[in-house]
Amino acid sequence: MLFLARLVMKSSSFSSPTIVLITDRTDLDDQLSAQFTNSKGFIGDNEVVSVESRNDLRVKLQGRNSGGVFLTTIHKFTEDSKLLTDRDNVICISDEAHRSQVNLDQKIRITDKGVSKTFGFAKYLHDSLPNATYVGFTGTPIDATLDVFGDIVDSYTMTESVKDEITVRIVYEGRAAKVLLNNSKLKDIEDYYNQCAEEGSNDYQIESSKKAMAQLSTIIGDPDRLKALAEDFVKHYEQRFSEGATVAGKALFVSSSREIAYQLYQYILALRPDWGEVRAADPLAILSEKDQKEILPAAKIQMVMTRGKDDDKSLYQLLGNKAYRKELDRQFKNIKSNFKIAMVVDMWLTGFDVPFLDTIYIDKPIQRHNLIQTISRVNRKFGGKEKGLVVDYIGIKKQMNLALAQYNKVDSQNFEDIEQSVVVVRDHLDLLSRVFLKFDSSGYFEGSPMQQLSTLNMAAEFVQLTKDLEKRFMNLVKRMKAAYDICSGSEVITQEEKNQIHFYIAVRSIVYKLLKGEAPDTAQMNAKVRDMIQAAIESEGVEELFKLGDDKQKEVDIFDEDYLSKIDKIKLPHTKIKLLQKLLAKAIDEFKKVNRAKGVDFSKKMQVLVDKYNERKEADVLVSNVLEDFTDEIIDLYHQLRKEKDSFKDLGIDFEEKAFYDILKALAVKYDFTYPDDRLLTLAKEVKTVVDDKAKYTDWSKRDDIKAELKVDLIILLAENDYPPVDRDEVYKEIFEQAENFKKYKNSGSM
Structure with a gap:
């Protein structure tokens, strides 16, 4: 949508059009508003506004001949039917153009007060902006989408999205046979799907569908089947979790009705009562201070659906109000929340994005575009997530093939x-x-x-x-x-x-x-x-292998002789070499945080050794003295670093002053000029004093004014000390980099 808005805004054919962005949900409107507000420069128009009402939009359009981006929901167009503008350079862009954005038909309701005639939201929208150009975005265009918006201009399929690494592939696992105690009932479910294949709205079809669904609900809601379903679901979920096969243990379970969902929920809790216990957070999660504020106590499994006034009291209280459901939304989208399994019927099946959600269990008859929307909940990309899994408890495989073939025609393997x-x-x-x-x-x-x-x-x-x-x-x-x-x-x-x-x-x-x-x-x-x-x-000394790199082991002194002796116990040469490489790399990284110049020198020396090890000849892999030589060279470099770390003591300066001494001396060698050692020592102390003075503010690295003052003070100090005797801007640049490096890690507490 952003790209299209930019293109039409810059198109001479539209003469700087006015764009109206239309969604059918408030949360989508908020999401789009944030995206477009943050992209004014990209779009090419500074007026990006969310309108509060239809009248608000009319006021904003009056007297306007061009420009402006206005965001609204489709529901606002029912407030009245007056013309908003008859301009032809208005472009209406609709999101989710397969739902309420396509209902142009008249609706007739007969009540005791007579006949009431109304139209869908889309009809009021088109009457309000009769000469506008209408563009629809949808992942699942239905016939009504094409009737309202015209032919498909461009498409981007799921297969293309996977190839571009925008989404992940979807994997199907059928488990319907495991929970349908009478497998012949699968035929009844298939018959229902066939009956619904030709969509229509006449009374006969509606009545026939209701009867089929009633029969289907009896099959799906059979108590013995639900018990078998609960057992299989718990086993399947726990198996994936114990194997580490799921990114965060988040799963959606889609039931066919609220009543059936509640029965299944009770059977699941009978098997796993602890899933219903309210806990502060995921027991395995490490919580930051921010997490502790945002994560609220929650049960592991929860039902997410609207409640009815005729609900059983326990169910009514369990489902909660709108604010409660909104909080559930936030908690499920937090990877560290204890809320892992959401049981739903209709909610969260469209427009609900949780990137780390990787498993959806379906026990509801779904077809066509609704099925595509549903299974797409698990194809969002996330680190460590290779694929999204659809577990089928109802027999939707044929429907998936049909739906994917319709919306994903570029690939027969859907x-x-x-x-x-x-x-x-x-x-x-x-x-x-x-x-x-x-x-x-x-x-x-x-x-x-x-x-x-x-x-x-x-x-x-x-x-x-x-x-x-x-x-x-x-x-x-x-x-x-x-x-x-x-x-x-x-x-x-x-x-x-x-x-x-x-x-x-x-x-x-x-x-x-x-x-x-x-x-x-x-x-x-x-x-x-x-x-x-x-x-x-x-027993083998390899506990260091598992400790190294562990945040909980930061107190270990890697320069301690005892620490090195533990590694020396390892009798496996390749493992020992790799562990020594890690040890040395960590030591160099720590050293570099204070002394950038010397740290870089040691990094280069280490890289030479690593390359030499990795490029060893095939014939040398089993020759012990070759591996021993590698080991000795790494240990020797380790001791050189250790000696360098303590070398400041011999010069009568501290560790931090030595860092500036080294950079000043290295620059003299690099740019071929001489400078007395005793003056270098004095200058190094003064440089550190200047850096300390200007960098005493915790936010100094983000403040250009303080950084500028630091640079000026350093230039004056160096000039007063005749350093360097040649005019080289690079000298100042490298000293500034060392100063910023030094203060960055000192302020962050990493040294």
Whole structure:
């Protein structure tokens, strides 16, 4: 919409048009208003206004011949039927052009007071702006959309969106047969869908549909079926959660009616009473001060739907009022909230975006554009989310194919089936077994906890023999894991296969920890592996592998001799080298926060060693003295850094003053001029004093006035001390960078 608004505003054909943006929900209006208000420069018009009423819009349009962007909801056009403007350079852009924006038909109501004739919102809109150009945006155009807005001008399919990495693929898992105790009832559901295939509005069709739906509700709401559904849902959800196959454990469960949803909700709580307990936040979440203010206590599973005056008292209280539902909306959209599972009927199925929502369970007959809107809740992109999962408890596979074929014509393979993920997992297990053909992993599957841990460590060592082998292994496991996240709840994957999967994931977790510092795959390891590591990890000295990079371990002194001796206990050469690399990298990063110049020098030296290790020859991978040389060189550089860190003591200055001394001396070498050492020491102290004085304000780095004063004071100080004796702007620039680097980390408490 923003791009279209920009194009038409800049088009000479429209002579600077007036744009009216129309939504059918207040929250969408607020969302668009924020986006357009923040994009005035991009659009090319400074007047972007949300109108409060139809009369407000009329006032704003009167006397206006061009320009202006006005946002409103479709419902405001029922306030009266007077003409707003007959100008032809008005462009109405409608969002969600498959709902209330297309109802032009007359409605007749017969009451005791006579016949009442009304029209839909769209009719009043078109009568108000008779010469306007109408443009509609929708992901699911229906026949009425084309009748009102004309032919499709441009389309962007779900397949294209996935290829562009705007959304993720949708995966289908059918579980209807697991909860329909009489599988012949699937035929009744299919008949209902067929009956609804041809949409119409005559009395016969409406009455026939009601009867079919009543029969269908009896099938869906059967108590024995709902008990089986509750058991399968709980098992499936917990399996995915325990495997770490879901980003945040958020799930939508779509029921066919409020009554059926409430029965199912009670059956679920009977199985898992703790899901109904109100808790402050996700027990696994680490809360910031802001989180503690925003996250409210909530139960894990909640029903989100409107309540009726005839509801049972307990149901009425459970559902709450509009304000309560709005708060539920906010809590579900908070990744750290304890509110994980939302049971819905009609709410939250359209225009409800939660990027980390990755699973939707459907137990409601849905078809066509409504089905596309519903399953699209799980295709939003989020870090760590590979795909969105649709779990079908009602038999919607055929309807999904029909709907996706209608709205996604560029690709015959509209969605990925769960079976495809199973195939991917097994293919990668086969490839990984070939990689490990010469490695004996039996100790992991048959040995004691100590033998299991030793096997994991040896396996991590094995895949690090060469850089190519390590890269191949890591990529294979990553792809296998992405597929397993989707099919982990399937009974098709055998326990033996799961054990193999967890073995490879556990090995990758160790190697990943060495490479990156945090191992997201740890959650994928089964309980046996986790317990084993906790029980035995300390014996081999590899507890440092799991501590390094952990925020909770910041108090560890990495320059302590005892710390280095712990790492020296590790007998696996490749693991030891990687851990020493991490140790040195962390030490250099900490040093660089104070002394930028020397820190950069050490970074370059370390990179030479890392490149040398990664480019080692195939013939050298098993030669022990080659690996020992690498280890010795890293340890030697580590000690050089440690010595440099304490070198300020010999000069009679402090650690921070030494940072400025080093930059001043390095610049003299770089730009080939001489400057006495004793004067360098004095100048370094004075530079630090100036920096301290100007940077005493916590927000100094954001204030251009203070930064400008700092630069002026430094230039004067350097000039007074005849530094540099040659006029080079680069000298001042590098000193300023060191000053900003120094104060940035000192003020943030990182030093």
